[in-house]
Amino acid sequence: MLTDYHCHILPGIDDGAENTETSLKMIEMMKEQGVERIVSTSHFYSHREKSVADFIAKRQAAFNKIKKKMAIKNVLLGAEVSIEHGISELPDIQKLAIEGTNIILLELPYRPYAKWMSEEIYNIAAEYKLVVMLAHVHRYLPYYSKDEIETILSTDAILQINNEAFTSWKEKKIAKRVMADSDRFVFGSDSHNTDSRRPNWDILQKKAKADAIELSNGILDKYKK
Numbered sequence: 001m002l003t004d005y006h007c008h009i010l011p012g013i014d015d016g017a018e019n020t021e022t023s024l025k026m027i028e029m030m031k032e033q034g035v036e037r038i039v040s041t042s043h044f045y046s047h048r049e050k051s052v053a054d055f056i057a058k059r060q061a062a063f064n065k066i067k068k069k070m071a072i073k074n075v076l077l078g079a080e081v082s083i084e085h086g087i088s089e090l091p092d093i094q095k096l097a098i099e100g101t102n103i104i105l106l107e108l109p110y111r112p113y114a115k116w117m118s119e120e121i122y123n124i125a126a127e128y129k130l131v132v133m134l135a136h137v138h139r140y141l142p143y144y145s146k147d148e149i150e151t152i153l154s155t156d157a158i159l160q161i162n163n164e165a166f167t168s169w170k171e172k173k174i175a176k177r178v179m180a181d182s183d184r185f186v187f188g189s190d191s192h193n194t195d196s197r198r199p200n201w202d203i204l205q206k207k208a209k210a211d212a213i214e215l216s217n218g219i220l221d222k223y224k225k
Contacts, residue, residue, distance in 0.1 A: 003037040003217045004030060004199070006080065006105060006135060006160055006188025010062040014043040016192040023066050025194050031071040033201035038072055039098055039188070039220070041105050041135075044079040052092040055079070076220075080105050080135055085116060088123035097130055101223045103158065104128075107135040113148035121155060131223050132157040136190055137178065138171040153178065158219060162190045163200035166207035179212050186216040 007030075008016020009023050017023035030038065042059055049055045059077060067075070078098035081087065083106050097104040104124065108117060125132050137152060137159045144152065153159070159178045165171040178185050187208070189199040205213065 001036045001074075001217055002034050002201070002213070003039065003186075003220055004035050004189050004191075004201070005039045005133070005186040005216070005220070006041050006162070007038060007191045007199070008042060008080075009038065009040050009066075009075075009191070010042050010059060011065055013058060013062045016042065018193075020065050020069075022193060024069055024071070026191055026199065027066075028071045029194055030189070030191075030199045030201065033199055034205065035072060035199070035201055037074040037076070037220070039076050039078050039105075041078045041080040041098075041188075043107075044081045044096055046082070046084055046087055046090050052090065052095050056095060076100065078103075078105055080107050082107050083109060083117055083120050085120075088120045088127060093124065094128040094130060098220070100225055101220060102129065102131050102225060103133050103220070103223050104130045105133045105135055105160065106157075108140060108152070110140070110143055113140075113144045113151065118151065118155065121157065125156070133160050133186065134158070135160050136162045136165070136188075138162070138165045138168075138174040141170055141174065149174070153181070158184045158186055160186050160188050163187060163204040164190075166203055167200075172207075179208075183215060184219070185212075186219050187213065 011023040076099040079096040191199040
């Protein structure tokens, strides 16, 4: 079951789909490219939200606007949680895990690496018995040193790769390294719209081996509650 582990399809909740029309077009595009299951991962920034409960209510309201019209019905709600100082102490953070699983998608800051980032990742996993998934690990190349990239790649986590990584020589190199060294990786579109940040599943299926895609598809079921 071709699974998109990372996308921003919900209308008006973050910098993804700006309205229901765009949202539904994104999902239709995914279906045309073979996607059968979607994990919706709207951005969550703790400093911008009143609470996890408030975010979940907004997320559900956005989902309700499209769920009866979606071309793909198998949609699980989650979040792309920004790693900030103290995020591991956020009340109810475990409720941001992907529905029906113990997997939580975390996004590292786009700034020089610091030890506290790894500490927050470890604490979230240990305190809440969650399986961490690190978003688009190849996108931190401009910000981290080679040693820091190695630290990220060696994190006890599922490593998520964006489909468009296969269009960049440097990012593809990281993606292939992840796929060669681990069986805990997944693919996601990180799509935000239908043009500049489209789903790109057509690209992935041309560039990645079928067995790698199959492995990715199975990760979600492996960590069901």
